[in-house]
Amino acid sequence: MxxxxxxxxxxxxxxxxxxxxxxxxxxxxxxxxxxxxxxxxxxxxxxxxxxxxxxxxxxxxxxxxxxxxxxxxxxxxxxxxxxxxxxxxxxxxxxxxxxxxxxxxxxxxxxxxxxxxxxxxxxxxxxxxxxxxxxxxxxxxxxxxxxxxxxxxxxxxxxxxxxxxxxxTYQTYSEFNQKTEYFSTIAAQAYFDSGKKASVLNVIWNPTWAFFKSYVLKLGFLDGFNGFVIGVQTANITFLKYAKLRELQQTNRK
The missing domain is CATH 3.90.550.10 (Spore Coat Polysaccharide Biosynthesis Protein SpsA; Chain A)
Incomplete structure (x- = not known):
């Protein structure tokens, strides 16, 4: 066996x-x-x-x-x-x-x-x-x-x-928020190291789409208040990831 x-x-x-x-x-x-x-x-x-x-x-x-x-x-x-x-x-x-x-x-x-x-x-x-x-x-x-x-x-x-x-997964909203900050930093650095770029459009559009997909297309509203929290934090981690990537780009131009 x-x-x-x-x-x-x-x-x-x-x-x-x-x-x-x-x-x-x-x-x-x-x-x-x-x-x-x-x-x-x-x-x-x-x-x-x-x-x-x-x-x-x-x-x-x-x-x-x-x-x-x-x-x-x-x-x-x-x-x-x-x-x-x-x-x-x-x-x-x-x-x-x-x-x-x-x-x-x-x-x-x-x-x-x-x-x-x-x-x-x-x-x-x-x-x-x-x-x-x-x-x-x-x-x-x-x-x-x-x-x-x-x-x-x-x-x-x-x-x-x-x-x-x-x-x-996260058992408090505070834990979710802390991990969002932590993982967005890791992701931004990994994107930067791989040569990926972030435009202003990425910073604006990608979080908007992430929320819409999670909360509407994937029926997050059926998960009640926590579905809304997940949708917001999905948008937030996407926003932070691309904002931090732009920050890395600008810092390394100097």
Missing amino acids: LKLSGVIITFNEERNIEHCLQSLANVVDEIVVVDSFSTDRTKAICEQFNVKFIEQKFLGYIEQKNFALSQANYDHIVSLDGDEALSKTLQKSIIDLKSNWKLDGYYANRFNNFCGQWIKHSDWYPNKKLRVFDRRCAEWKGINPHDNVQLHDSNSKSGHLKGDILHK
Whole structure:
């Protein structure tokens, strides 16, 4: 029977990591946790489980996750963040794969919990993610912090699993606001490093479109007040990303 490695990166995930590990424990044959020197109880909680715990200075989201993949003993991977867990249905789907793996990778929908509410619209569900895959056929790519697993070959074959990745995202509005500021800075720098430019039109139009898409086209209004908050912050992070990119452009012209 095929063996699976569960792979996780963490930093100060004491709030969520136990649920994550519990959901993997009876599914995979080993769990690898790569931690960026957490200052909370993350390590202590992980040590209560049978995990391979590695401390590694943070390399960047994409780089850290690919490093974590390289630490696994098995090629067939279940990759989660520390604030994610497998639903019961998804656990069963992955266990079934161990005797019936046919493709290069498998997608699952991610179901996001925001401030205690499971978000069913707002471009947050179904949030399809490739998280079960053969590492010989895939790796983490993208532009930080918007990382995603991509199959190497356009002819690679993928499928979709029943069940959800349960994601405990921001649990307060203040946390959402702080992360918006943090991630917009990382994204702006990554865009700048890749040579991307930001025009005034980008700063004005892209946030407007981001809100309209989230709140109207993706039915965010059906998620109530939190749907509105998500729409506003989606626009805000887009605005900050392009505004900061313009600032970097202007600073480096001097």
